[in-house]
Amino acid sequence: MSTKLLTDEQKELFSLMLPQYGAVVKQNVTAKIFNVSLATLYRMREQGIGAGYKKLDSKSKNGTVVYPLQEIVRYLTESNIKTA
Numbered sequence: 001m002s003t004k005l006l007t008d009e010q011k012e013l014f015s016l017m018l019p020q021y022g023a024v025v026k027q028n029v030t031a032k033i034f035n036v037s038l039a040t041l042y043r044m045r046e047q048g049i050g051a052g053y054k055k056l057d058s059k060s061k062n063g064t065v066v067y068p069l070q071e072i073v074r075y076l077t078e079s080n081i082k083t084a
Helices: 008-021 027-034 038-047 069-078
Strands: 024-026 065-068
Touching: 008 069, 024 027, 024 069, 027 038, 027 065, 027 069, 065 069
Parallel strands: none
Antiparallel strands: 024 065
16 A cells, blocks of 8 residues: 555545545445446455455455555545546
């Protein structure tokens, strides 16, 4: 997970999303935010793409996966393709 600071644009989006989603987002909600299936979200993790995530109970293979909202915001804004 990246430790860099959020840009002003990202901070604004974070503040808009925080009341609705909270600071930590379950994977089913994250899939809805990204408009993908849970299976696609899983594949994204396996391929090392997408938002950074945390695995609760990391000693267990099937630990609960959650996404910090700041990582969701970072992914949503940094994956944009800029057009001329």
